[in-house]
Every structure is written in structure tokens, then in C-alpha cells.
Amino acid sequence: MESEKVKLVLINKKVMTFNVDDYIKLRKHYRIVGNLIGIVPAFPKNIHLSHLPAIYSEYEVRLMIEENIAIIEEKCDLSKKPTEQMRKDYEKHTEKIANDMFKPILDKKLKNVKLNMENIIKGxxxxxxxxxxxxxxxxxxxxxxxxxxEKKLRQTINPNISLSEIPLEYPFHTTDVRIISEYHVTNEAKYKIFKDLWHKNMFITSAENFGGDFLTYTGDPNLFHASQIVHIVDPQKKFNHHFLSSCSRLALSVKKKCVFAYIDEENNEVVYQTIEWKNLKLRELYSSINDQTYQNQFESDDDDTEKEVEIGESSASAM
Amino acid sequence: MEDNTIRYDKLLNGSELIEFENRLQDYSITAKGQKYEEYNEDSEDIQKQIESSTDDLCQLLELKRISMSNKRSVGIYEEDSNRIRVNSILGKFSWLGYMENKNMYLKPHEALLLIEMNRLVVFYNEVIISLEQAYVLFFGKNSTLTMEEYYVFSNLSRIGYGVMIHDSEYDRKKFLAINNRKKVKKEDEMIWCVLLQKLNLPYKHEFVANERELYLKTKVNLRKHFVAISGHSYNDDDEDDDKELYQDEPPSKKLKSETNEVDSNNFIDILKTELQYISYEKFFQKFCYIKRKQFDKSLESSSFKFNFDVFRPKTHFKRTEQLASYRIIVITYKDEFPTHSQLEILKRQQAYDVPIVIATVSENMKFHYSLCVL
Known part of the structure; x- marks a missing residue:
């Protein structure tokens, strides 16, 4: 149903959300993570914490449109100057807030007086x-x-000074909204693989940090480690041994599986190839980084293990 | 339909403001436990963890930018000039903003950072600008920065660096003004040039070329000091300069330095037998090296440009007196990484040499920095 769809906004070619419920809904129910890029109001200088807005990749956006999860809107009103009516309405609202706030501020100050009552009487x-x-x-x-x-405070409290909020979302009704129904992605094959992975109940994020295309998680990335690094390859091109070696070694060292994905041109289906290390000893060594003997043993085993890389085609269910 | 333009569901009322203000004050970061490797539907523990983690995330995202109205700076958006006039300033803005006709102005990206940090509230026709509208207005048609550039700016500013948009002309003028103010003696400056040259670091070539006599004199003096301090004879690899030096020295000195050349570390003395030579050859063959590409002078322009000048944190920051510590180039993952010669061109365009940092930003604003030392 139309009303159940999440509404996202298009700002300067990027699709974003400023709404908490929408963000949580997309993450929890649809496994679409996006990336939180805002600053947390309580800790503005903490760069490890992030807040709304959230931004979505082109593959996530295309998927949300195709799967009827979200509507993408471009709110043209936001770039226009607020109308006179809006100015008057906002003025009324701030006056109302100031009146609403007057009582709590007065009560708070009187509470302080009550707390010090004994001393005041003594004085x-x-x-x-x-x-x-x-x-x-x-x-x-x-x-x-x-x-x-109370009499004194009523005269001294300035009604113009009260709590105020900088809203996250645009707090006015919009009249000029353009709905984006088509969204093009730069790499169609990559999108197809993204969609296929998503249908396999996975959480997917980008894998630039690991030199890959996607990272896949079995659960929410906040709680689960990524399990695979997915590299999208072109079946037309020759496979480079150096690339294979570096991808599989990197995946092993970060305790993930290395997956190559491509579109089979014959049946237009997505095919995955997973690389696993057969040498258990080395795998254990990699997973116990804290082990003091790690470095030495690794070096002595190094030459043998390269031959033991096993490449095998894995079925979709094995992923 | 209600005859009101405001959506009250998007604004807090009086009692909610107080409640959310208390939440903001009391909020503390909850420690994250260890991450799981595999998802297990049957595990109760995992299910509980998922629920509590979602609740924590909700609590964090529900924090709102609330503050007493007299504890934030106030600005007015001027659409024609696409800037924000600050009417009341609270706290220090340090490297942000500029003065014009006794008024303080902020550029859109600076205002957005302050809004996000809950330090500034901006009005447009007396109506508050929400964060969503700020994104539309400030990244719109006349935006000074792209979103990728803004995130690099925001990240570095929050760490504590001073970040300013790179302006080569302003940079050059500032550098000259600072140098004139310092009034460094020619002799002192030449000592630095000689030392920097010795370490193969960039130095003022023009100055050295113009003051050739002083250069040679300083170099001889430094050698004397070196010998006096270390007690060893001076061993210089720079043969061309040596020849020039000796030409200017009296013949007696020249002879002395020639006779002093016997050194136990010299290859000529060690590699006397064929066997010794072979072992050395084998040793050197083990080295891998990448030959540095010669700078191609025919290339005069680079498609890359410096986006920001970054200044180290300082308690009393004065933008007219501090020189940049790094320069930032912002690129996206879709762009090609600059080549050595492109970086070399950029390096030569600088008024003064500082390390170049390349910030690579992904499509959904994840980024990392690469430091380029040329």
C-alpha cells in the first residue's frame, strides 16, 4: 500500500532520510543499512558516533524502488523562500512555545526557592x-x-528566552513535490548481484575498505561481523592470478570469505565462486593474531600454503 | 483541511521540549558488546541482543538539537549572496567565518557544520531552517562545496583541525607577509637552506642561486663546525658542489682535504678481491627498488586541485599568522587516483611546501585519507 511506503528525499542527486522511524524500518525490516552521516547532538565532536541524516547508495535506492519499499521525493519547496503565511504561522508557534515554557521555567525556579526555604527564612x-x-x-x-x-520572577523571566529546537525534518506542508520513479545505476551487473544477495536475506554494505564491491552480513552490521567480501568480476576478462591471490589472502586475514560474483551470460543468472583456504594450520594462525608465535610460524609455512588455495564453485545455499 | 502551513508532528511542543532536553543531558554512550560471527535464529541471547541494539540505536537517533535560545548563535540566510549573516555570536568561531562591513558572515558549509553541532540557528525570512532544508539550500545550485567535500571538512574540523578552502593567491600573499614580518637574516636563512639541501628536502632554490657567494661561505663554515663538533672528517656526497667549493678555497686547504680521503668505509678499500665483489653483488641484487620518474616539465596543468588547507590545532589560532600543515585533495572512488607527475605539478604550484593528503570518499560518504610524501 502506498501509505506504508517509506518516503526518502532526493537532495543534490543523493537519496537521504531525516526520519528516525523510516531509517529504523528500512534497517530492521528490509535490511537496508545506508550510512548515517550526521553529527550526534549530545557529542558533536565524537567522530565515531553518527546520527541522521542517512544516505543510501545507488544500488539500495534502485532496489527500494523496484521492490516497492520506498518512494523517492524531491521537495522543491525547500529551496524556495518561506512564504508570508509560513512566517506568521511560525511566529505563532514560537509564541505558543514561549507561553508553554513559561510555567515550567517558573516552576523550576520556585522549586529551587523551596529547597533553600530554611536558609531564606533565617536570612x-x-x-x-x-x-x-x-x-x-x-x-x-x-x-x-x-x-x-513568584512576583519577582514573573518580571525577570524573559519570555523570548526559552528552549528551542532545530528540527531535523522540514516542519511545513509541502506543495511542490516531484516523485522519482526511475533511478539509474552506473553498473547494471553490480546491481543485479546486489539484488540477488539481498534476496538471500543478507545485510549488504560497500567494501571499499577491503578492496571489494560488497560486504555481506548474516545479521545487522551493528552486531555481526561481515562474513564475505564480494568481488564483482567480468567473465569476459582473463582472470589475473595476482588478483586472486591478493583477494583471498586479504579475506583470510580479516576472517572473511572471498567471493567472486559474475553474471552468467548464457542464462543471465548470478554465479558465485568462493575461495577457501585448505590449510587449517594457517587459518588458525590467522584467527589468533594475539599469539606470540604467529609471526614466526607464518613465515615458515608461507611457501607451502600458496599451493593449497582451493578454488571451488559453491552453490548459492552454501553462502 | 487545517488552515496552517506547519506540520505539528514534525515540531516539539513545550512539554516535549523539556522531556527531550532532559534526554539530551542524560544521554550516555552504551558500551557495545562483542560482535557475533554467525546469525542463529534459535539463540535467545542473540535475539535479545538484536532487540537491545535496535533500542540503543533508536535512543541515539531520537536525540534532538535542543538548547536555550540564548545559548546558540543566530544567523540570517541571505539568498542572493548565498551566505549567512551572524547576528549574535556565542563562543569562538576560530577559523570559521569572515568579516565584511563590520558584519560577520559564514559560508554555507560552515553554517551547516555549526547547525549540526547545535551551535547555530539560521532563519530564512524569520522562519527557522531545519537540517533538511539546510542540506537543500546549502548543497543546491550555488553550493560552495560538494557533499563529499563537506564531509571531509566536517570530519577534520571536528577532530580539531582548522580547515579552510584553498585559495592559492591568498596563501601566497600570507606566506610572503609572514616572511617579511619575521625579517630573517640572510645568513640565518642560508644555513637552513644548506641543511635542508643536505637532507634532500625542498629549499629555496632561487635564493641560493642569487646568493651564490654566501652559499659557498656558509657551506664551508658549516663543515668547520661539523668537524669541530664530531671530531670526524667531513664526508660529502655532493660532488658538483664540492668542486665549486674547492675552487674558491685556498690551495693549501684543497690539498689537505684530498689527502684526508682515506676512509675505512670506502668500497674501493674493501672490494679488493673478486670473491668480496661477488658477495656484494649478490647482496645488492636482493634489493627491490622503484625508480623515481623524472618530472615532465611539458605537463603544466593537473586536473586535480587542492580543496582545503588544514591547520594544526592551536589555542590561539590566527588565520593570518599560521601556515597550513597539510593540503587536502578530495576525490571519489570513481575518480582515478592522481599519478606521481600530477602530484608533482600540484606540489610545485604551492606557495610553500607541505604534505599533500588525498581524501577518497565513497558514494555513501565513507572515506579514508592517504598521505603523499613526494
Whole structure:
């Protein structure tokens, strides 16, 4: 149904979301992770934490359109100057907020007065006695002090100074919205493989850091390690031994599987080839990096293991 | 339909503001446990972890930019000039912004960073600019930076570096002004040139060429100091310069230095037998080296350009008095990485030599830096 679709926004050719529920929905129910690129308001200088907006890759966007998960909108109103009506409405809203906030601010300040009531009474009593008023005539009650303080505070609290929010999303109704129904990707084969992996219930992120095309996860990347590095290869081109060796070695050292993916031209289907290391000893060594003997043993085994790389075609279910 | 342009579901009311402000104040980072290798549907532990991790993420993403209105700077967006006039400044902006007609202005990317950090609120026709609108306005038609460049700028600024858009003319003027202010003595500067040359580091070639006499004199003096300090004879590899030096020296000195050349580390003394030579040859064959490509002078322009000048963090930062520590080139993963000669061209375009850093940004804004030392 149209109303259940997530609405994403197109800004300068990038597809993004500024809505928390939409982001969580896409991540939790549709395994579409995107990348959070915003700054966390509580820790603006922490570069390891990120916040909304989230940005989506071209493959994620195409998939969301094709699978009827999301609608991509370009809100043309946002680049226009706010209208007079909007200005008036916003002014009313800020006035209302200031009025709403007045009571809580007053209450908070009066609460502080109540907390120090004993000291205030003592102080006032001392002051009056110094002025020559006999002790029996001094009659200060809590109620009097609260009333007096409230009167003072009502005059001093500036209604223009209150809590204010910088909204994440555009807080006005939009009238000029263009819906993007087609989205082109730069590499069709790559998209086809992305889609196939997604249909295998995987979470997928980009693998630039590992020199590959995609990283696949069995669960949410926040909780699970990536299990495979997927390299997309062109079946027309000759396979380079150096490339094979470097890909498989890198995957082993980060405890992942190295997968080559391509489109079979005969039946137009996606084919995967997984490279695994047969030498268990070396595999164990790689997985126990902290082991002191790692370096020495690795060097002595080095020459033998290169021959033991086994390339085998794996079925889709084995992935 | 309600006769109001505002969507109240996208704005907080009074009591929500107080609630979310408290959340913002009380928020603390929850420690992440170890990541799992394999997904197991039957494991209760994993299912619980997934739920709590999603809740944590929700809590983090629900944090809103709330602050007392007098604790943020206020700016007004000027659409014609695509800049933000700052009406009230709170805190230090350091390298951000510039003054014009006694007014402080921010460029769009600087304003966006401050909005994201909850330090600035910008109004457009007296209406607040939401983060979403800021992205549309500031990355729109007249944007100063692309989104990729903005993320590099934001990342480096938050680490603490001063980041300014590279302007070669401004850079050159600043460099000259600083040098004039310093008034370094010619003799002192020449010492630096000789030392830098000795270490094969960039030095002022023009200055050395113009002051040839001073250069030779300084070099001889430095040699004397070297001998006095170390007690060893001076061993110079730079033969061309040596010849020039000796030409200017008195004959007695020349003779002395020629007789002093016997050195136990000299190959000529060691490699006297064929066997010794063969073992040395074998040893050298083990080395792999990449020959440095000669700079092609016919190439005059490079398709790459410097995007930012980066300044090391300093407590009292003055943009007119500090020189850049790095220069940044921002490229995307789709772009080709610059070649050695392209970098060499860029290196020569600089007013003063600093290391070049290449920031490679992926399509969904993941990036890494590569430091190029030429």
C-alpha cells in the first residue's frame, strides 16, 4: 500500500532520510543499512558516533524502488523562500512555545526557592532583627516568600528566552513535490548481484575498505561481523592470478570469505565462486593474531600454503 | 483541511521540549558488546541482543538539537549572496567565518557544520531552517562545496583541525607577509637552506642561486663546525658542489682535504678481491627498488586541485599568522587516483611546501585519507 511506503528525499542527486522511524524500518525490516552521516547532538565532536541524516547508495535506492519499499521525493519547496503565511504561522508557534515554557521555567525556579526555604527564612529574620524589629513581631511564612519570589520572577523571566529546537525534518506542508520513479545505476551487473544477495536475506554494505564491491552480513552490521567480501568480476576478462591471490589472502586475514560474483551470460543468472583456504594450520594462525608465535610460524609455512588455495564453485545455499 | 502551513508532528511542543532536553543531558554512550560471527535464529541471547541494539540505536537517533535560545548563535540566510549573516555570536568561531562591513558572515558549509553541532540557528525570512532544508539550500545550485567535500571538512574540523578552502593567491600573499614580518637574516636563512639541501628536502632554490657567494661561505663554515663538533672528517656526497667549493678555497686547504680521503668505509678499500665483489653483488641484487620518474616539465596543468588547507590545532589560532600543515585533495572512488607527475605539478604550484593528503570518499560518504610524501 502506498501509505506504508517509506518516503526518502532526493537532495543534490543523493537519496537521504531525516526520519528516525523510516531509517529504523528500512534497517530492521528490509535490511537496508545506508550510512548515517550526521553529527550526534549530545557529542558533536565524537567522530565515531553518527546520527541522521542517512544516505543510501545507488544500488539500495534502485532496489527500494523496484521492490516497492520506498518512494523517492524531491521537495522543491525547500529551496524556495518561506512564504508570508509560513512566517506568521511560525511566529505563532514560537509564541505558543514561549507561553508553554513559561510555567515550567517558573516552576523550576520556585522549586529551587523551596529547597533553600530554611536558609531564606533565617536570612530574612536576621536582616529584620538587625534593622531593630523585635523577635516576637517577626512573622515570616513560606507562603509569603513564595508569593514574593513568584512576583519577582514573573518580571525577570524573559519570555523570548526559552528552549528551542532545530528540527531535523522540514516542519511545513509541502506543495511542490516531484516523485522519482526511475533511478539509474552506473553498473547494471553490480546491481543485479546486489539484488540477488539481498534476496538471500543478507545485510549488504560497500567494501571499499577491503578492496571489494560488497560486504555481506548474516545479521545487522551493528552486531555481526561481515562474513564475505564480494568481488564483482567480468567473465569476459582473463582472470589475473595476482588478483586472486591478493583477494583471498586479504579475506583470510580479516576472517572473511572471498567471493567472486559474475553474471552468467548464457542464462543471465548470478554465479558465485568462493575461495577457501585448505590449510587449517594457517587459518588458525590467522584467527589468533594475539599469539606470540604467529609471526614466526607464518613465515615458515608461507611457501607451502600458496599451493593449497582451493578454488571451488559453491552453490548459492552454501553462502 | 487545517488552515496552517506547519506540520505539528514534525515540531516539539513545550512539554516535549523539556522531556527531550532532559534526554539530551542524560544521554550516555552504551558500551557495545562483542560482535557475533554467525546469525542463529534459535539463540535467545542473540535475539535479545538484536532487540537491545535496535533500542540503543533508536535512543541515539531520537536525540534532538535542543538548547536555550540564548545559548546558540543566530544567523540570517541571505539568498542572493548565498551566505549567512551572524547576528549574535556565542563562543569562538576560530577559523570559521569572515568579516565584511563590520558584519560577520559564514559560508554555507560552515553554517551547516555549526547547525549540526547545535551551535547555530539560521532563519530564512524569520522562519527557522531545519537540517533538511539546510542540506537543500546549502548543497543546491550555488553550493560552495560538494557533499563529499563537506564531509571531509566536517570530519577534520571536528577532530580539531582548522580547515579552510584553498585559495592559492591568498596563501601566497600570507606566506610572503609572514616572511617579511619575521625579517630573517640572510645568513640565518642560508644555513637552513644548506641543511635542508643536505637532507634532500625542498629549499629555496632561487635564493641560493642569487646568493651564490654566501652559499659557498656558509657551506664551508658549516663543515668547520661539523668537524669541530664530531671530531670526524667531513664526508660529502655532493660532488658538483664540492668542486665549486674547492675552487674558491685556498690551495693549501684543497690539498689537505684530498689527502684526508682515506676512509675505512670506502668500497674501493674493501672490494679488493673478486670473491668480496661477488658477495656484494649478490647482496645488492636482493634489493627491490622503484625508480623515481623524472618530472615532465611539458605537463603544466593537473586536473586535480587542492580543496582545503588544514591547520594544526592551536589555542590561539590566527588565520593570518599560521601556515597550513597539510593540503587536502578530495576525490571519489570513481575518480582515478592522481599519478606521481600530477602530484608533482600540484606540489610545485604551492606557495610553500607541505604534505599533500588525498581524501577518497565513497558514494555513501565513507572515506579514508592517504598521505603523499613526494
Amino acid at each position: 530574612k529574620r536576621k536582616k529584620l532583627m538587625k534593622a531593630g524589629v523585635p523577635e516576637e513581631e517577626i512573622n515570616i511564612t513560606e507562603e509569603d516568600i513564595l508569593k514574593e519570589e
